[in-house]
Amino acid sequence: MYQEHEPSLLRRALDRFWEWLDTLLNAAAGVTPGGPVGLAVVIAVLLLLVVALRLRLGPLHRAPAGAVPLFDDRPRSAAEHRTAAEQHAAAQEWDLAVRERMRALVRSLEERALLDPRPGRTADEAAAEAGRPLPGHAARLRTAARDFDDITYGGRPGTPEVYGRLRDLDADLRRSKPQPIAAGAGSGPGGAA
Numbered sequence: 001m002y003q004e005h006e007p008s009l010l011r012r013a014l015d016r017f018w019e020w021l022d023t024l025l026n027a028a029a030g031v032t033p034g035g036p037v038g039l040a041v042v043i044a045v046l047l048l049l050v051v052a053l054r055l056r057l058g059p060l061h062r063a064p065a066g067a068v069p070l071f072d073d074r075p076r077s078a079a080e081h082r083t084a085a086e087q088h089a090a091a092q093e094w095d096l097a098v099r100e101r102m103r104a105l106v107r108s109l110e111e112r113a114l115l116d117p118r119p120g121r122t123a124d125e126a127a128a129e130a131g132r133p134l135p136g137h138a139a140r141l142r143t144a145a146r147d148f149d150d151i152t153y154g155g156r157p158g159t160p161e162v163y164g165r166l167r168d169l170d171a172d173l174r175r176s177k178p179q180p181i182a183a184g185a186g187s188g189p190g191g192a193a
Helices: 009-031 035-057 078-090 094-111 123-131 135-152 160-175
Strands: none
Touching: 009 035, 078 094, 078 160, 094 123, 094 135, 094 160, 123 135, 135 160
16 A cells, blocks of 8 residues: 555656766766856856857768668669769768769779779879870869869868769760870889780
8 A cells, every 4th residue: 555655666766866966966066166156157168069069060961761881792883873973962962972973983984994993092093094095084084083082081062063063074074985095005003004
């Protein structure tokens, strides 16, 4: 009969939590200069710091449930990279759109055998290597590599203009015909063929 009027297990747990929190805050107020007011100021400063960091770092992006996994068993095709780039552009996620479009551009050159498939190739290396069989596009390839590096590693935000230049370059490269490479001008360092 007496047990009917005792608080539930949840209520007792909540009471203990609030007692612990009260003890913790009283102890913190006792050692903080200014007592409870000083503790309130410290907490307010910490909250402002968290808000400032959140604003500085920007929103946290969660990958959509249907997103492509980080590591796949096979390399993605240029068409798959282009599709991903267009989806990011439609969502105005310009940093991601630029990265995917540059990956599409390089993968397309690999699929056309104008670049050897090589993991770990930098954008600058890809631009330099692709500029040899496509000399008419060498300057735009260097600009694209610089834009990619600035956005991916330099913290510069992607823009619709940068994405548009990459998309146009990708389309132009797909229509272009490579120039024959002069004999003796191998594709690797030192001219080895």
